[in-house]
Amino acid sequence: MKNQEIAKIFNEIAIFLEIDGVAFKPYAYEKAAISLHSLQDDVSQIYLKGGRKALEEIPGIGKAMSDHIEEYLKKGKIKFYEDFKKKLPVKMDELMRVEGLGPKKIKVLYQKLGVKNLKDLAKAAKQHKIAPLFGFGETTEKNILQGMEFLKRDKGRVLILDILPVAREVQKKLEALKDVDKISIAGSLRRKKETIGDVDFLVVSKKSEKIMDFFVALDGVEKVWGKGGTKASVHMKQGFDMDLRIVPAKSYGSALQYFTGSQDHNIATRKIAIEKGLKLSEWGIFKGKQQLAGKTEEDVYKAIGLSYIPPELRENQGEIQAAMNGTLPILVDLKDIKGDLHCHSNDDGGQDSIMDMVKKAMSLGYEYIGISDHTKYLKIENGLNEKQLLKQHEEIKNLNKKLKGFKILHGCEANILNDGSIDIKDEVLAQLDYVIAGVHSSLKMERKEMMFRIEKAMKNPNVDIIAHPTGRIVGQRDEYEIDFDKILKLAKETGKILEINSSSRLDLRDLYIRRAKEEGVKMIINTDSHQKSDMDRMEYGVAQARRGWAEKKDIINTNSVDKLLEYFKK
DNA sequence: GCCGTTTTCGGCCCGACTGTTTTCAGTCG
Numbered sequence: 001m002k003n004q005e006i007a008k009i010f011n012e013i014a015i016f017l018e019i020d021g022v023a024f025k026p027y028a029y030e031k032a033a034i035s036l037h038s039l040q041d042d043v044s045q046i047y048l049k050g051g052r053k054a055l056e057e058i059p060g061i062g063k064a065m066s067d068h069i070e071e072y073l074k075k076g077k078i079k080f081y082e083d084f085k086k087k088l089p090v091k092m093d094e095l096m097r098v099e100g101l102g103p104k105k106i107k108v109l110y111q112k113l114g115v116k117n118l119k120d121l122a123k124a125a126k127q128h129k130i131a132p133l134f135g136f137g138e139t140t141e142k143n144i145l146q147g148m149e150f151l152k153r154d155k156g157r158v159l160i161l162d163i164l165p166v167a168r169e170v171q172k173k174l175e176a177l178k179d180v181d182k183i184s185i186a187g188s189l190r191r192k193k194e195t196i197g198d199v200d201f202l203v204v205s206k207k208s209e210k211i212m213d214f215f216v217a218l219d220g221v222e223k224v225w226g227k228g229g230t231k232a233s234v235h236m237k238q239g240f241d242m243d244l245r246i247v248p249a250k251s252y253g254s255a256l257q258y259f260t261g262s263q264d265h266n267i268a269t270r271k272i273a274i275e276k277g278l279k280l281s282e283w284g285i286f287k288g289k290q291q292l293a294g295k296t297e298e299d300v301y302k303a304i305g306l307s308y309i310p311p312e313l314r315e316n317q318g319e320i321q322a323a324m325n326g327t328l329p330i331l332v333d334l335k336d337i338k339g340d341l342h343c344h345s346n347d348d349g350g351q352d353s354i355m356d357m358v359k360k361a362m363s364l365g366y367e368y369i370g371i372s373d374h375t376k377y378l379k380i381e382n383g384l385n386e387k388q389l390l391k392q393h394e395e396i397k398n399l400n401k402k403l404k405g406f407k408i409l410h411g412c413e414a415n416i417l418n419d420g421s422i423d424i425k426d427e428v429l430a431q432l433d434y435v436i437a438g439v440h441s442s443l444k445m446e447r448k449e450m451m452f453r454i455e456k457a458m459k460n461p462n463v464d465i466i467a468h469p470t471g472r473i474v475g476q477r478d479e480y481e482i483d484f485d486k487i488l489k490l491a492k493e494t495g496k497i498l499e500i501n502s503s504s505r506l507d508l509r510d511l512y513i514r515r516a517k518e519e520g521v522k523m524i525i526n527t528d529s530h531q532k533s534d535m536d537r538m539e540y541g542v543a544q545a546r547r548g549w550a551e552k553k554d555i556i557n558t559n560s561v562d563k564l565l566e567y568f569k570k
Numbered sequence: 571g572c573c574g575t576t577t578t579c580g581g582c583c584c585g586a587c588t589g590t591t592t593t594c595a596g597t598c599g
Contacts, residue, residue, distance in 0.1 A: 023582095024581085026571095031571090031582095059573095060571090060573090064571055099598090103596090104597090105597090135595085139590090143589090187599095258585095266583075267584090269583095271583070274583080275576095283585085
């Protein structure tokens with residue numbers, strides 16, 4: 001997508017303008033970059049269909065920005081940007097990642113020391129050339145060195161599946177302290193983003209010193225960045241940072257609202273406050289010096305005329321307008337989920353028996369489970385052949401006879417082969433309660449070929465669910481070459497269900513979920529469990545669905561087993 | 571440079587922290 005490329009350029013232009021001391025334009029370029037970044041449609045398509053006029057309908061894009069976009073689409077570069085780069089030929093994105101370095105300092109470092117990239121920076125710092133510079137100093141030099149050290153160690157953002165359990169554990173320990181009046185996780189973790197930079201805790205307590213002492217001495221703390229006043233920061237051995245802040249009770253809600261973000265959402269809510277003659281900050285909502293709200297988040301939103309916005313929606317993607325109009329969705333919730341249909345048993349590569357998986361499902365309060373082992377093409381996963389599937393079918397039938405108020409459904413996770421056929425004979429597929437089909441091979445196919453393949457599979461009447469439809473794995477693998485619009489269209493035509501996979505795939509991703517919902521395409525949240533403990537990760541799929549504005553009606557495993565089977569039959 | 575159910579001109583989110591230029595610019599979230 002050109003969107004991301006242009007967004008990156010706009011962001012850098014913003015930095016260059018900032019360096020030149022230009023007022024307000026950097027803000028405009030940043031806004032345009034954010035707008036492009038979160039745009040669902042490809043700008044080249046928009047331009048192709050509607051020309052300049054259509055471009056200027058994108059929020060934050062006006063005459064100058066559409067000029068730039070047009071130029072980039074036609075020539076592959078933007079002169080305005082290239083000129084800046086000639087004047088200051090540094091690896092801006094690289095240097096900006098060093099904590100404590102901003103546009104202005106980077107410019108000085110280039111002009112005085114010729115620093116162009118991280119390597120140059122390290123050299124300059126080690127030779128003590130930075131400290132004597134006007135406006136720098138010993139401490140700044142030391143901080144730059146430390147910032148680079150941290151960059152090296154930092155593996156970037158951490159997958160929510162890996163970080164949330166750790167954060168919850170810490171929250172529990174803090175909650176247990178009798179001096180903690182209130183505590184919450186804030187930040188992107190509260191918004192349930194798929195990857196998290198660091199964890200934020202907000203605490204109300206009269207004994208702030210004691211709480212912070214406890215915090216920095218927690219198990220797993222590798223390094224204490226700082227402690228004092230109302231804030232403590234630590235680095236965990238798992239590779240991420242945690243911050244704890246003590247806030248006054250009367251500002252707990254506004255602080256939670258502020259520290260939950262997103263930044264974009266906050267900017268938007270603050271603007272609304274301004275329009276009403278109010279001021280919103282982490283300390284509360286104020287009219288002059290008088291505090292009108294701040295104790296709870298609900299109060300804060302109410303004071304600016306909005307209904308309460310669930311954290312997962314706070315990305316300034318239309319949720320504020322919806323909260324104004326009272327049209328916010330009622331998001332699907334973990335407790336709405338009645339069963340999990342993507343579970344592997346030890347008949348294929350899985351670890352636990354069907355009955356173990358069933359017991360786990362029961363303990364989660366489900367009404368049903370679907371056993372969906374791999375099929376024969378996936379030899380490495382001990383995929384089942386037709387005969388083995390039929391044998392498993394009999395076994396499940398017998399198990400069901402012994403169960404009351406709970407049902408085991410029998411499916412499989414079949415492979416969509418390169419030509420779009422399924423690796424199990426249709427007459428066997430037809431006997432199962434449902435069929436999941438997924439692409440597990442030749443992931444690098446060209447778009448046309450891949451779409452032909454998926455289309456053919458989606459038109460197979462025995463297929464009910466498309467597993468992990470885009471193939472991405474967070475932080476590991478990009479999606480296959482697909483045309484998601486086409487997939488949505490096909491799903492609509494054929495009544496196929498798209499999976500929201502709760503493993504580290506988190507596939508569908510949030511934006512796609514929202515589009516599926518808008519198109520009326522049904523989805524199912526599955527865990528893709530290969531052992532019973534994997535079934536606990538349902539909440540991550542639910543979180544992803546919530547970020548995609550999905551409601552109960554959009555998710556088919558919120559239905560009773562009878563309704564579900566009816567749907568599969570259709 | 572963009573934007574407007576009070577505006578086509580006059581605004582653009584807000585506050586804290588840090589280090590250094592000792593009164594505030596730069597950076598961060």
